[in-house]
Amino acid sequence: MSGPERGTEKRVLIVVATHPEAARLRDLEGRGTRVVVCGVGPVAAALSTQAALLAAPYDLALSAGIAGAYPGSGLRPGDLAVSSELIQADLGADDAGTFLGLDPLGLSVEPEPGHTGRFAAWPGAADLAARAGAACGPALTLSTVTGSLATARILESRYPGALTEGMEGAGVAHAASRCGVPALEVRGVSNLVGPRDRSAWRIGEALAATRRGLVTLLEG
Numbered sequence: 001m002s003g004p005e006r007g008t009e010k011r012v013l014i015v016v017a018t019h020p021e022a023a024r025l026r027d028l029e030g031r032g033t034r035v036v037v038c039g040v041g042p043v044a045a046a047l048s049t050q051a052a053l054l055a056a057p058y059d060l061a062l063s064a065g066i067a068g069a070y071p072g073s074g075l076r077p078g079d080l081a082v083s084s085e086l087i088q089a090d091l092g093a094d095d096a097g098t099f100l101g102l103d104p105l106g107l108s109v110e111p112e113p114g115h116t117g118r119f120a121a122w123p124g125a126a127d128l129a130a131r132a133g134a135a136c137g138p139a140l141t142l143s144t145v146t147g148s149l150a151t152a153r154i155l156e157s158r159y160p161g162a163l164t165e166g167m168e169g170a171g172v173a174h175a176a177s178r179c180g181v182p183a184l185e186v187r188g189v190s191n192l193v194g195p196r197d198r199s200a201w202r203i204g205e206a207l208a209a210t211r212r213g214l215v216t217l218l219e220g
Contacts, residue, residue: 010032011056011058011060012033012060012217013034013052013053013058014036014062015038015052015062016035016036016037016064017038017044017045018037018065021037021064021066021210022035022037024210025211033218034052036049038171041167041168042088042141042143042167044171045171045172045175049171059181061172061175061181062183062185063086063169063172063186063187064213065187065207066189066190066210067165067166067187067206068164068191069189070192071149071152072156073135073137073163073164074135075163075164076192077205078206080129080134080186080188080189080209081185082121082125082126082134082213083121083164083184084120084137084138085121086139086172086184087170088171089141089155089170091116119173119183122184128216132216132217133212139163139165139185140159141165141167141171142166145196146165148194149194164187166185186210187206188209
């Protein structure tokens with residue numbers, strides 16, 4: 001089986017940040033698929049995901065919506081990205097201008113050592129990306145969206161191959177991991193990561209791409 005299939009009643013939880021995003025995806029609900037609006041940010045995403053997973057069984061928890069694409073990703077507005085890994089990219093410490101992740105700090109996001117806020121995606125991610133005509137690579141989660149090209153380049157250097165930047169994916173993945181459920185991030189690209197130019201955003205095209213990826217997933 002290449003992915004959750006509606007005909008075999010695989011249950012998929014789709015977590016989105018905003019009601020406008022949900023409005024474009026709400027008709028995908030049914031036969032085991034539910035769309036939940038969590039609010040913005042990884043904490044809101046984790047809390048909503050955990051509540052949904054504790055209330056009912058699901059086979060996959062999915063963070064969906066729009067995202068910025070990193071300059072080196074080759075992605076452009078309207079493209080689709082599927083996560084190979086979901087990363088809480090700003091979790092650590094600033095040491096006189098040098099970023100320290102959890103590893104060098106000896107810290108962990110779990111009671112056990114060694115959990116640094118990087119979560120492997122659902123094993124079917126690469127197959128889904130191939131079927132949906134999407135890129136597959138690391139998806140970064142930040143609590144503050146990047147607003148300069150210099151910072152975008154730093155993040156690309158820190159996380160080689162990073163495709164997109166969002167605000168909820170790692171929160172969904174963390175909650176799903178706690179509940180023993182695989183996670184995935186599917187994002188349509190609305191803009192490039194860097195200086196904020198709202199006039200260049202293509203939100204409609206991004207949500208159309210997200211929808212295409214979800215339909216491909218649900219149809220198996």
